[in-house]
Amino acid sequence: xxxxxxxxxxxxxxxxxxxxxxxxxxxxxxxxxxxxxxxxxxxxxxxxxxxxxxxxxxxxxxxxxxxxxxxxxxxxxxxxxxxxxxxxxxxxxxxxxxxxxxxxxxxxxxxxxxxxxxxxxxxxxxxxxxxxxxxxxxxx
Numbered sequence: 001x002x003x004x005x006x007x008x009x010x011x012x013x014x015x016x017x018x019x020x021x022x023x024x025x026x027x028x029x030x031x032x033x034x035x036x037x038x039x040x041x042x043x044x045x046x047x048x049x050x051x052x053x054x055x056x057x058x059x060x061x062x063x064x065x066x067x068x069x070x071x072x073x074x075x076x077x078x079x080x081x082x083x084x085x086x087x088x089x090x091x092x093x094x095x096x097x098x099x100x101x102x103x104x105x106x107x108x109x110x111x112x113x114x115x116x117x118x119x120x121x122x123x124x125x126x127x128x129x130x131x132x133x134x135x136x137x138x139x140x
Contacts, residue, residue, distance in 0.1 A: 001096055001097065001098060002044050002093065002094060002096060002097035002098070003042050003043050003044060003097065003098050003100060004043060004044060004045050004046075004047060004091075004093055004097060004098070004099050004100065005037040005040075005043040005045070005046045005047065005099075005100045005102050006047050006049060006083075006084065006087050006099055006100065006101050006102065007030065007033050007034060007037065007046065007047065007048045007049070007102050007103075007104065008049045008050070008069075008080065008083045008101070008103060008104075009029075009030045009048065009049070009050040009052060009055060009104055010050065010051060010052075010069065010074055010078075011050070011051050011052045011074070012074070012075070012076060014076060019105060020050075020052065020055075020104050020105070021052065021054065021055075028104075029104035029105060030048070030050075030055055030104045032104070033102050033103075033104040034046060034048065034059065034064060036102070037102055038063065043100070044097075045065055045091075046063065046064045046065065047064070047065045047067060047087055047091065048064050048065065048066050048067065049067045049069045049083055049086070049087060050066070050067070050068070050069055051068065051069045051071070051074040056068060065091070067086075067087065067090060069083065069086070070086065073086055080101070084099065084101065087099065
């Protein structure tokens with residue numbers, strides 16, 4: 001089984017401007033999430049899907065696949081299933097792989113991933129591709 005981490009980070013926010021870039025303890029929410037994914041030690045690839053130029057520049061060549069999110073799925077009303085489907089169609093993970101959705105605004109994942117990897121939110125790439133919406137297998 002192959003595990004991929006998908007970190008979605010959109011520029012727009014209605015409540016907090018640039019919330020994914022906000023510092024918490026000296027690190028942005030996205031930086032914290034990428035560090036957690038790297039420290040988990042079992043993701044084959046970490047994919048950052050974003051429309052934030054600063055993040056695309058910061059993580060280029062840093063062990064993170066940077067995907068400029070298309071405009072059509074970077075809006076307030078865009079669905080997470082669209083972001084996941086875009087990732088799957090772009091990178092075409094093998095059928096026996098799992099795509100983990102690590103949202104920066106949800107909090108720090110490292111201890112949860114290390115202690116209870118099967119209890120974190122994860123999606124089967126094989127099950128998502130033909131479906132119009134996400135199928136949640138497990139949740140924290």
